[in-house]
Amino acid sequence: MKTRNITRFLKIIDYTTDYESFDTRLRFEGIDNQYIPFLWDLYMLIRFTDFTPEHVKEVFNSDITYQDVADKFGLSLGSVKAEVHNFSKKLDKVFQGDILGQIIDKESIDQEYFKKLELLVVDSLKRRIPNSKDILEKSFSINLLNVPYKKEELPEIGMEEFKNIKNIVMTFSIPLQEYSYNKMNVSHKQYISYLLNTNDTDLGELDRKRKKEILNYCQIR
Structure with missing residues (x-):
């Protein structure tokens, strides 16, 4: 796979983290529907996991030159x-x-080869944890990661409370999202910060499930 085609691909989808927008842009380009779920997984793997080195990810950003990356990281x-x-x-x-x-x-693709790559990408993605910080900074206008908290002081969050939290953080309208976030209970902000800043291995089963649900609302799967 060529890096120049990764750049082409990113420009086509306009770096979106919303699956519906991703799907719409590719359909508009005439991409065969059968490849879109694969392309989404490939995008998640390359753009939001440690499969791609940090400095190379920067190169793939819009209107960024090699020199810009070198200057940013002191390289x-x-x-x-x-x-x-x-x-x-x-x-x-x-x-x-x-x-x-x-x-x-839109070239002819050997389907046996494609099926092998499809399994490879899904497996690679499963074995890597998406970078929550990278995703959230691109998806949200509010900062969900820097709310200070003390784990031992976090309240128990019931199912209804968590449902309300999800309804706030899934809002993609920037003005509504900011308004809802400002109205959000402080303990709920702390709980979300705790989920997103804690490694999966250090979370209980329920909290791991909830973290995954929150990330799913950022179109991570």
Whole structure:
């Protein structure tokens, strides 16, 4: 898979984290419907997990140059180019072909090859934890991560209370989201901050499930 086609793909979907928008943009480009769920998983893997090195992710941002990334992280231009080159080699080794370019350019794709890649991407995504901070900063106008809390002082959150919390954080209208967040109970803000800042392995079964539900409202699956 070619890095230039990742850049093409990101521009087509306009870096969205909303699945409906993602689906609509690809359909508008004439992408075959059967490939859209695969492309979503591939997007999540490349853009929001540690599959892609941090500096390379920055290169994929809109209107960012290699020099911009080098300046931001205090690296040499050569170091950034080397990271991108190494990532390109990793893509070739993992995908053994340019599936993304084939889909975008509407080329004929061997279905057996596609099915293998489909399973590979799903498995790779399952074994990696999406970067909550990266996702939330791109999806929300409010800061859900920096609310201070003390774990031992967090209240018990019942099912109805949690349902109300979800109804607030799933609001994608920026003015309504900010208004709802400002009205939100402080203990609820602390609870969300606790869920999102705590590793899954350190959460109980119920809290892990709730964290997953919150991230699902950011279109992470």
